[in-house]
Amino acid sequence: MENNWQERWEGKVTAKLRNATKEEAWPLVKDFFNLHKRFPTLATCYGIHGSNGDPGCIRYCGGSSIPSNASGSVSWSKERLLAVDDVDLIIKYDIVDGNVGFKSYESTIKVLTHDDSSGCMLEWSFAVDPVQGFALEDLLNK
Template sequence: MAGFWKLSADFVNVQKYGAHLIACEHVEGEINAVGCVRLCRGPELWAKEKLVAIDPLNYSYTYQVIDCNFGIEGYTSTFNVENAGDGDGEGNVIEWRFDVGACKSCTKEEFVGFISSKLEQMIQGLDEMAKFHEP
């Protein structure tokens, strides 16, 4: 699970497993520490996100979208991973939950469907990458 967490907690390199992202760049703050800001860019959309909490002992981090070009406000997301297997790296359970305030470019339901599909793609990419990083 250590390799899985190491990949997922690398806040500024999410493009490694987020296939829908073209790039993710460090913008400000200490890399992968509370206060770190990243700029994630896809083909048409971009978001500036700030790491607001990280708990390596409990394999969890929380971030907020502080600026974007797709009309949302008040987006906060928490990523958490637990080992539900027998310790061999199999059976990680990922919980990636989010809250969003206002959606100006679509309905809240449309946004939930959109972001849920993107998070699922990222989880699948993370799972694939983690297979190559586990001891």
């Protein structure tokens, strides 16, 4: 019997925010329904269930820089906020529906102090089942 199981893709990227403290960056990260305000490659993002920032709420994201699906339609996803940690400045979310091919996608965003104490760092990590037509590097370079 052939084994079709593949390991999950896992990745982590960081970005330094030079002119923002952790306390200034956190409200923007926690603003789950307004991701499009921080990522200009995302056409829209808005809440479709629950209250913004409450675990269990769901947002719709559409028109991302990830290529359109095979039918040529605009890429979209529905993402559920799983956890918010106001002490350690962490949010966790997953994708519950979409047309890009993600299966079992989970992500964590952390706001961290930068090593040299100027500004802060955003750390985005994810785990996802491999997606046909993509390479792990495609996700890391977006």
